[in-house]
Amino acid sequence: MLSSGDRVAILLHGGTTTNRGKTGISLLRYSNLPIVAVIDQDCAGEDLTQLTGIDRPIPIVASVADALAYGPTVLSIGIAPSGGALPDAWRAELKQALEAGLSIVNGLHTRMAQEPDLKAALQPDRWIWDVRQEPTGLTVGSGKARSLPCRRVLTVGTDMSVGKMSTSLELHRACSEQGMRSRFIATGQTGLMLGEDGIPLDAVRVDYAAGAVEQMVMKYGHEHDILHIEGQGSFMNPASTATLPLIRGSQPTHLILVHRAGQTHIHSFPDFQIPSLPAAIQVYETIAAAGGTFAPTKVVGIALNTFHLDDETAQKAIAQTQAEIGLPCTDVIRYGAAPLLKAIL
Numbered sequence: 001m002l003s004s005g006d007r008v009a010i011l012l013h014g015g016t017t018t019n020r021g022k023t024g025i026s027l028l029r030y031s032n033l034p035i036v037a038v039i040d041q042d043c044a045g046e047d048l049t050q051l052t053g054i055d056r057p058i059p060i061v062a063s064v065a066d067a068l069a070y071g072p073t074v075l076s077i078g079i080a081p082s083g084g085a086l087p088d089a090w091r092a093e094l095k096q097a098l099e100a101g102l103s104i105v106n107g108l109h110t111r112m113a114q115e116p117d118l119k120a121a122l123q124p125d126r127w128i129w130d131v132r133q134e135p136t137g138l139t140v141g142s143g144k145a146r147s148l149p150c151r152r153v154l155t156v157g158t159d160m161s162v163g164k165m166s167t168s169l170e171l172h173r174a175c176s177e178q179g180m181r182s183r184f185i186a187t188g189q190t191g192l193m194l195g196e197d198g199i200p201l202d203a204v205r206v207d208y209a210a211g212a213v214e215q216m217v218m219k220y221g222h223e224h225d226i227l228h229i230e231g232q233g234s235f236m237n238p239a240s241t242a243t244l245p246l247i248r249g250s251q252p253t254h255l256i257l258v259h260r261a262g263q264t265h266i267h268s269f270p271d272f273q274i275p276s277l278p279a280a281i282q283v284y285e286t287i288a289a290a291g292g293t294f295a296p297t298k299v300v301g302i303a304l305n306t307f308h309l310d311d312e313t314a315q316k317a318i319a320q321t322q323a324e325i326g327l328p329c330t331d332v333i334r335y336g337a338a339p340l341l342k343a344i345l
Contacts, residue, residue: 001127007033007074008033008035008036008074008075009036009038009067009072009074009097010027010037010038010039010075010078011024011039011076011090012024012039012040013041014041014042015078015079016051016052017051020081021040022080022161022190023080023193024076024078025078026165026166027078028048028056028058029054029333031193032195035056036070036071037059037061037067037072038058038059038061038078039060039062039066041063043060044060044062045060048060064097068100072102073101073103074104075094075102075104076104076107077104077107077108080108080189081108086110091118094121095117095121098128099121102126103126103127103128105131105193106129107131107189108189109132109203112130113128113130114130132189132200132202133200134200135212135215138204138212140208140210141214142211142214145217146295148217148251149222150221150222151253152221152226152229152251152252153226153227153228153229153254153256153344154229154231154247154252154255154256155167155231156247156255156284156299157234157257157259158257158263158274158277159234159237159259159260160240160267161267162258163258163260163303164231164232164258165188165230166332167231167303169191169228170333171337171341172228173337174336175225175228180226181225181226182226183220183227183228184230185197185213185217185228185250186198187232187242187246188201188202199216206241206245209249212245212249214249214251217250227250229246229250231246238272244287248294252288252297254297254298254300254344255284255285255288255297255299255300256299256300256302257277257280257281257284257303259303259304259305260308261317261321262309262317277321277324278325299327300327300340301329301330301343302321302325302327302328303329303330303331304317304329304330306318306331314331318330328340328342
């Protein structure tokens with residue numbers, strides 16, 4: 001639905017500097033479309049680059065009304081609140097955007113296109129795209145991705161929201177720069193909102209989840225040298241159910257473990273401790289192989305999220321992790337994905 005002529009405003013209230021804004025931050029970092037305004041009442045008037053480290057000179061404004069001055073054609077929902085539901089406080093702003101002639105890209109679970117008051121505000125020739133919709137024609141998984149000749153790299157994490165999508169995108173970028181036939185497979189709303197092909201995995205019924213992943217991998221596996229499958233969730237997080245169907249559906253040849261430097265407990269469940277990285281690696285490799293039912297799959301590198309650290313501390317954390325684990329380690333956003341790609345190849 002998005003076109004090259006669209007101009008995007010991102011609704012990001014309270015998310016510019018917090019984990020709940022990961023969708024908007026990823027759009028800022030990776031979208032090829034012009035982004036004309038960020039809407040965040042908590043950070044209005046501040047410098048986006050200083051807050052996020054993203055070198056994009058975009059104004060932060062307090063409301064949709066303020067953003068209209070910059071001529072957006074699309075409002076993208078950049079916040080991912082717990083449960084993916086539409087907060088009541090945003091509804092008035094969404095109606096205001098629709099009445100002003102904007103379209104809406106919605107990555108929440110709430111089906112905005114079916115909301116009567118939002119449908120009534122929608123202007124002619126404009127649209128609401130509810131990204132989280134189960135694809136048609138799904139079947140159960142069959143494990144046939146193991147027959148593909150390409151490398152299949154899956155990012156896995158010690159928690160949710162640690163940087164799995166960014167790691168996959170940066171690896172895809174590094175492969176493309178080397179002239180490889182590389183493909184990023186989106187499995188969440190943010191990747192789809194960036195225009196990548198894939199599935200909204202958390203909108204797929206659990207019986208078909210592995211099959212949905214398998215369908216996408218089989219679609220591109222014969223035409224590419226390497227597929228980068230966007231990871232979701234974490235085996236360590238009690239709210240997560242997405243990681244196993246990703247492993248079974250993609251039959252990965254390589255795993256990259258993503259971890260936030262210094263994090264010791266699950267972010268939303270502080271009573272649950274994150275195991276040591278060697279223990280986490282053992283968990284993922286053991287489940288991937290399932291005692292020999294599936295091919296052995298190794299974690300070949302660590303993507304360390306050091307956004308919250310200064311440069312010197314970040315480099316020390318990376319060096320220490322690499323020395324302790326014995327695997328290549330880098331922060332792909334700060335320092336590039338080359339060490340991880342070398343391990344994969």
